[in-house]
Amino acid sequence: MSGGRRPLVGVLGGMGPAATxxxxxxxxxxxxxxxxxxxxxxxxxxxxxxPDRQASVAGTGESAAPALVAKALRLKAAGAxxxxxxxxxxxxxxxxxxxxxxxxxxxxxxxxxxxxxxxxPGASTAGLLATPAVLEGRVYEGPAAAAGxxxxxxxxxxxxxxxxxxxxxxxxxxxVGAEVxxxxxxxxxxxxxAGAGVVIAACTEVPLVLGQEDVTVPLVxxxxxxxxxxxxxxxxxGG
Numbered sequence: 001m002s003g004g005r006r007p008l009v010g011v012l013g014g015m016g017p018a019a020t021x022x023x024x025x026x027x028x029x030x031x032x033x034x035x036x037x038x039x040x041x042x043x044x045x046x047x048x049x050x051p052d053r054q055a056s057v058a059g060t061g062e063s064a065a066p067a068l069v070a071k072a073l074r075l076k077a078a079g080a081x082x083x084x085x086x087x088x089x090x091x092x093x094x095x096x097x098x099x100x101x102x103x104x105x106x107x108x109x110x111x112x113x114x115x116x117x118x119x120x121p122g123a124s125t126a127g128l129l130a131t132p133a134v135l136e137g138r139v140y141e142g143p144a145a146a147a148g149x150x151x152x153x154x155x156x157x158x159x160x161x162x163x164x165x166x167x168x169x170x171x172x173x174x175x176v177g178a179e180v181x182x183x184x185x186x187x188x189x190x191x192x193x194a195g196a197g198v199v200i201a202a203c204t205e206v207p208l209v210l211g212q213e214d215v216t217v218p219l220v221x222x223x224x225x226x227x228x229x230x231x232x233x234x235x236x237x238g239g
Contacts, residue, residue: 006234008041009106010080012071012097014048015087016172019204019223023086026227031235040234043080045071053089054165057133065093069100076101082233084108084226088130088202092137109202111229112222113143116198119218123197125150127217129188129210130202131168132161140202150195157190164203171205185214192217 013020024044033039050068055061068090072083084106085091091109098105116126126149128140135153144151154160164187170180188199188210200220201207207221 006041006236007081008043008079009082009084009230009234010072010075010078010103011042011044012068012075012083012085012087012090013044014046015050015053015085015090016205017046017048018172018174018208020044020046020086022204022208023223023227026224027230030224030227030231032231033235038236040230042230042234043075043078045075047071050090053087053092053133054131057089057092057137064090065096068093069096072097072101072103076103082106084230086223086226087204088139088222089133089137091139092133106226106229106233107143108204108222108226109139110143111225112200112202112220113140113147113149115222115225116149116200116218116220117147119220120198123217124148125152125195125197127151127188127191127194127196127199128153128202129164129184129191129199129206130154131165134202135161140200152191152194152196154187154191156194157187160187160190163187167209168203168205171208176209181209181214184210188215188219 027040031039051062051064053064056064082104128151154164167180167184198218199215207223212219
């Protein structure tokens, strides 16, 4: 990526499709492009046939690693020079992807933590609206610790894991109505009640039904943070 040449970015998408569309829409909106050629050079593998990440990380289902590696290798073969994933739980297999491809990887998780630290510089605790795979895979622990942030999660509120996953499955099925939005806002409020000074929407379905107006502390949309990082890397003005 020397000499100012814009890299071709490969996105491992389809997990789920609506979240991938959300990422692409945010990349396009943030690019500030005056013409088609000024947008980020992007390849998206939207193949949804990746085993369920929740069961994979829990050890109760087929591993998602081979399918994720296959996606990454397809993107590399198509010319991708940098990789990103539009799915938090899939980051449990980030190392597998990096080792298989040898390509630089722009982490959704790391960009989210940086955005949280910037949005609430005085906060010592971040609330994590994250699925069981993210929690059990300890995807956020390292970056959060490096940023000096303690985490509160759905495990710290009553039936939090189940309630969050019920909402995530509804969003994946296309339900983004008022009931789902209110319930997600309620979960965020409980994390704030547990001490969170900033909330991270650490599942790519969450920002589809939760906005800053729903939360009393700064809310980080990791999809938007990753989109901003991709624009900074991949547009003439940003990169």
